[in-house]
Amino acid sequence: MTDRIRIYLKTGGIVFSKEASEIKTILGSCVSVCLWDFKYKAGGMNHFIFPTWTGRGLATPKYGNVAMEFLYEKMISNGSKPEDLIAKVFGGGKIFASLDISLNPGRQNILSAKKFLEKVNIPVIAEDTGGTRGRTVIFHTDTGDVFVKKN
Amino acid sequence: MKNILTDDFLIDEIKNRFTEKNNQILQLSFELDELRKKLFDSEHLKTKFLSIIRNELKNPVSAISGLSKLVVQKDFDSVEDIKKIMDTIRLEAVKFALQLDNVLIASSYEGGDNNLFLSGFDLCELIYEVKRSFEDEIKSRQKIVETQMDHEIKIYADREKLKLVFKNFLDNALKFSEKNIKIIVLKRKNSAVVSFYNDGYEIEEKNHHRIFERFSPLDSGLSRKYSGVGLGLCVCGAIIESHGGKTDFSSGQGSGTLFEIELPLDDKSQGEADDIESGEGFIIL
Numbered sequence: 465m466t467d468r469i470r471i472y473l474k475t476g477g478i479v480f481s482k483e484a485s486e487i488k489t490i491l492g493s494c495v496s497v498c499l500w501d502f503k504y505k506a507g508g509m510n511h512f513i514f515p516t517w518t519g520r521g522l523a524t525p526k527y528g529n530v531a532m533e534f535l536y537e538k539m540i541s542n543g544s545k546p547e548d549l550i551a552k553v554f555g556g557g558k559i560f561a562s563l564d565i566s567l568n569p570g571r572q573n574i575l576s577a578k579k580f581l582e583k584v585n586i587p588v589i590a591e592d593t594g595g596t597r598g599r600t601v602i603f604h605t606d607t608g609d610v611f612v613k614k615n
Numbered sequence: 616m617k618n619i620l621t622d623d624f625l626i627d628e629i630k631n632r633f634t635e636k637n638n639q640i641l642q643l644s645f646e647l648d649e650l651r652k653k654l655f656d657s658e659h660l661k662t663k664f665l666s667i668i669r670n671e672l673k674n675p676v677s678a679i680s681g682l683s684k685l686v687v688q689k690d691f692d693s694v695e696d697i698k699k700i701m702d703t704i705r706l707e708a709v710k711f712a713l714q715l716d717n718v719l720i721a722s723s724y725e726g727g728d729n730n731l732f733l734s735g736f737d738l739c740e741l742i743y744e745v746k747r748s749f750e751d752e753i754k755s756r757q758k759i760v761e762t763q764m765d766h767e768i769k770i771y772a773d774r775e776k777l778k779l780v781f782k783n784f785l786d787n788a789l790k791f792s793e794k795n796i797k798i799i800v801l802k803r804k805n806s807a808v809v810s811f812y813n814d815g816y817e818i819e820e821k822n823h824h825r826i827f828e829r830f831s832p833l834d835s836g837l838s839r840k841y842s843g844v845g846l847g848l849c850v851c852g853a854i855i856e857s858h859g860g861k862t863d864f865s866s867g868q869g870s871g872t873l874f875e876i877e878l879p880l881d882d883k884s885q886g887e888a889d890d891i892e893s894g895e896g897f898i899i900l
Contacts, residue, residue, distance in 0.1 A: 469732060470732075470733050470734070471730055471731065471732055471733065472730065472731045472733055473730055474730060474731070474857060477730045478730075479730050552900055590900040591900075592898070592900060602897075609899055609900075610899070610900045611897040611898070611899055611900075612897060612898050612899075612900055613896045613897045613898075614896075
């Protein structure tokens with residue numbers, strides 16, 4: 465069994481690891497994107513709550529557009545080439561069923577992630593998004609495998 | 616029927632639009648005012664931070680560079696004299712490292728990097744390690760640090776971050792105590808409690824709310840008696856909170872000050888790692 469560094473990714477955080485790591489997070493309407501470099505066998509993951517930073521408060525990675533940019537930049541500055549990256553997208557559940565579709569933060573979060581990935585030409589090769597349940601997501605950065613369990 | 620646009624209708628429409636735009640302007644001006652206040656606050660905070668950091672980080676560096684120069688330039692009669700100076704340099708470097716760690720952790724937490732690198736370890740052993748790293752300082756300040764703890768308390772946490780927390784609490788206890796410090800580590804049903812007691816002066820009730828605030832050393836200004844950036848407890852609070860724990864304190868007249876840190880013992884991530892091995896409930900993507 466690979467001896468992986470175990471990291472708990474909290475809301476609004478970003479993790480990038482060159483060493484074999486197991487990154488775990490728990491999602492509701494939040495979205496996490498796992499970026500994996502299949503050449504270097506290294507990866508990173510974010511966990512954001514809101515789709516877009518609108519200029520209020522600090523531009524932290526709790527906003528989708530900031531979190532995606534940060535994660536992508538971290539991968540690139542550590543030597544990854546954009547063409548060697550693949551993405552897996554998780555979360556964005558509609559936890560409060562009564563919410564109007566236009567106010568569904570989960571859906572907006574998924575769109576924010578996909579919009580960025582499309583812009584930088586990174587393919588989404590797997591996803592488990594939407595629905596009405598939360599998820600536990602565990603990412604093995606050395607193999608690119610992601611384990612998802614509906615809570 | 617054909618709608619006729621009367622003058623009254625047009626005037627009403629213009630009035631409505633004007634009121635709408637006026638409300639929008641009011642809203643924007645309110646937001647602008649909020650932004651101005653935030654900018655003012657952050658500017659004030661920055662100035663305060665820079666003025667504190669100028670002393671707290673610059674002083675140890677000046678001392679280190681001055682003393683090193685002295686060692687290089689002066690001819691000493693005995694090795695003991697050099698050792699004494701080298702020891703002062705080391706203590707200044709330790710102080711500097713702690714302040715720098717606090718600044719770096721605070722900035723990473725504010726920048727969204729609040730991730731924990733979890734591993735299983737003995738909490739008591741970590742406390743002993745922290746105490747050992749302060750041994751010279753305890754001796755030079757002539758303080759007594761007593762420890763009382765269970766044999767082994769296995770905890771699942773970020774060891775390096777907790778080490779910084781305990782270093783801060785012990786550093787504070789050394790600064791503010793008269794003579795005696797007591798560290799007690801206890802195991803409760805689902806948590807571990809680490810208490811740092813010092814017999815120093817009472818923290819006045821009016822200052823209680825400032826204890827965990829940024830850049831709020833309780834004694835500030837020219838009469839400052841104790842050093843510190845005013846980030847230590849704020850950083851400790853954030854680290855403990857990110858572990859799902861809590862920090863509390865009590866301070867009474869003549870009875871010193873007690874800080875209590877409660878950390879959860881349950882290891883949820885361990886359980887789920889086992890689940891992955893058995894494949895229970897997980898799908899692989």
